[in-house]
Amino acid sequence: MRENDFSSVTKKQALKRANYRCERCWSEIDLECHHRLSLQLDGQSNLENCIVLCHNCHNIAPQDPFLLQNLFLRFASTKELLNYYNAKNEEEALKLFCLEMNINFRETLDKIRNDPSSHVCAIKDGMEKCVKEKGHAGFNIPYGYDYVNGKLVENKTESPLIKRIYEMYLAGQSMEKIAKLLNQEGVPSKQNKKWGSHTVQVILKNPLYYGFLHWGKYLNKGDYPPLIDKNTFTAVQATIKKRKTVVRRHLKKINVSTAIKS
Numbered sequence: 001m002r003e004n005d006f007s008s009v010t011k012k013q014a015l016k017r018a019n020y021r022c023e024r025c026w027s028e029i030d031l032e033c034h035h036r037l038s039l040q041l042d043g044q045s046n047l048e049n050c051i052v053l054c055h056n057c058h059n060i061a062p063q064d065p066f067l068l069q070n071l072f073l074r075f076a077s078t079k080e081l082l083n084y085y086n087a088k089n090e091e092e093a094l095k096l097f098c099l100e101m102n103i104n105f106r107e108t109l110d111k112i113r114n115d116p117s118s119h120v121c122a123i124k125d126g127m128e129k130c131v132k133e134k135g136h137a138g139f140n141i142p143y144g145y146d147y148v149n150g151k152l153v154e155n156k157t158e159s160p161l162i163k164r165i166y167e168m169y170l171a172g173q174s175m176e177k178i179a180k181l182l183n184q185e186g187v188p189s190k191q192n193k194k195w196g197s198h199t200v201q202v203i204l205k206n207p208l209y210y211g212f213l214h215w216g217k218y219l220n221k222g223d224y225p226p227l228i229d230k231n232t233f234t235a236v237q238a239t240i241k242k243r244k245t246v247v248r249r250h251l252k253k254i255n256v257s258t259a260i261k262s
């Protein structure tokens with residue numbers, strides 16, 4: 001049991017305010033008063049800082065006030081959370097939750113990992129399963145980075161190549177040519193496979209390299225060091241578009257001349 005020193009008057013007022021129901025699952029039995037901001041975090045024992053929870057919910061309430069308010073009280077179970085975001089696992093649901101709340105995914109994940117509550121533990125267990133199965137949380141570790149303690153950190157051996165790939169492309173090299181050059185130089189790729197134009201393209205089009213993470217259709221500022229600046233990224237996107245148009249025009253010309261000949 002947690003320490004609870006609400007006065008009997010405060011308890012009565014809180015129960016009345018909550019219509020004598022658990023503010024999370026609406027249960028009417030075993031109601032207890034819970035500190036919204038815990039005593040350890042200097043929460044007061046007044047009505048404003050009091051929520052009514054049933055015994056079960058009280059036992060698993062997270063200590064973090066933000067998670068308590070926005071995750072715990074909003075979703076009565078992990079299943080409800082998954083359903084709400086139409087997510088296939090806890091990781092995906094949590095990412096969508098963070099996007100909705102405009103908060104940092106990695107920081108939230110750390111908070112959940114460090115919270116002693118078993119409700120967030122259910123999410124934590126799901127996340128850790130993902131990490132165990134894939135070796136990391138969420139996405140493939142991008143070239144130029146390592147994944148350390150839930151964060152992307154610069155891999156100083158790989159990172160100069162990112163800059164070079166962007167520069168080579170802006171200097172007029174094609175994606176195929178860049179891949180060919182890297183293979184000739186014997187530069188290993190992330191999975192120790194040969195470089196292909198697709199891998200080069202993925203690097204050139206990934207906003208992650210100027211500090212923004214792509215999740216679905218959203219872009220969120222990441223909590224890690226970018227490897228290139230935004231201007232370089234924007235210039236590369238414009239060049240990709242321009243070269244595509246040139247290729248399309250060229251193909252059109254070939255089609256027209258073939259049509260004339262036939």
Ligand SMILES: [Zn+2]
Nearest residue numbers: 022025054057
């Ligand atoms: Zn409850």
